[in-house]
Amino acid sequence: MGLLSVEQNVLLFVTALFGIYHYSEGGCSGRCCQGTDLTCFTTDWRMDRVYGTCYCDERCVKTKDCCFDYPTECPAQPCLVSEWSGWSGCAQPCQPSFLVRRRSIKREPRNSGQACPKLEEQAGCMEYQNHHGQFCAQTQGAAFITTMEYSKGRVHDLYGAPLDAGFCIEFKMESLTPQCMVENQPYTRWMQYLREGYTVCVACQPPAMSNHSRSCQGDGNLSKRDELLHWQAVGSLRCRGTWRKVQRLEHCSCPQVHSFVFI
Incomplete structure (x- = not known):
């Protein structure tokens, strides 16, 4: 077989160059597919500079086999x-x-x-006034508690006092119902951190703090030493238990997952 002429070599070079340009022009133009779509592919250069089968579906980002122009032809759009x-x-x-x-x-x-x-x-949430504008004045009974994260919706301006104008009570957890451990809703997962024998901190802040007694319902202010007290988790009627008051503090010092608030 004879050597190719200069003209033939030039022709082959132009043909090869045109072919590369033609394939490169294909890519993901008009082929952006959602999710995993095995039919959403073409033959072109991939993003890892390998020539062959490449995809234009969303999964290609994870499988690393997107066509070279996927980012520009199929730009990511956040929710x-x-x-x-x-x-x-x-x-x-x-x-x-x-x-x-x-x-x-x-x-x-x-x-x-x-x-x-x-x-x-x-x-x-708890409205501390009834429909007639009278304060509820609940000072006895079980303590209603919630996590600090979900206390932001409490009505906090009834007394005109800042949220930090209160105190903290440390309790030793004595018992709790098994249902606390299985609560898995976004607003009840905090209950899974309740454990028997653990020390928890519960903040008493306005407006849960009574304007007259300067205490919160169930905080053990009037209870005898070592008296068994009851608590109820807000958000689940099945999660409740007992605890004993350890001490009163100016500020809570428990880990965040064991810090709660009276409501």
Whole structure:
């Protein structure tokens, strides 16, 4: 076989160059697919500079076999959500419940964009006045507690006092129902950190603090030393138990997962 002429070599070079350009032009143009789609592929250069079968579905980002132009042809679009709605009202005065606020998805994430954040938040709530404007004045009975994270929805301006104008009570946990360990809703997972024998801190702050007695319901202010006291977790009627008062402090010093608030 004879040597190729200069003209033939030039022709082959141009043909090869055109072929590379042709394949490169293919890529993911018009081929962006959601999720895992095994039919969403072509033959072109991959992002790892290997020529062959490449994909244009969202999964290719994880499997590292995207076509070279996936990032530009299929740009990631994060989830877009609306603003939070206003907090809902407490269920009824003088009874612990939850406030709820929600937001909605305005646009689903595309092309491996950032996933949607949580769409609902809950917060511990208790109206300390009845419908006639009278204070509930509940000083006896079980202590209603919630985690610090879900205390932000409490009505805190009835007394015109800042939230830190209170005190802290340390309790030793004596008993709790088994249901506390299996609570798995976003607003009840904190109950899984309750353990027998552990010391917990519970803050007494306005407006849960009585304006007259300067105490919170169930804080053991009037109880005898070593008296067994009862508590109830807000958000689950099945999670409750007993504890004994250890001491009163100016500020809580327990780990965050063992720090709660009277409500």
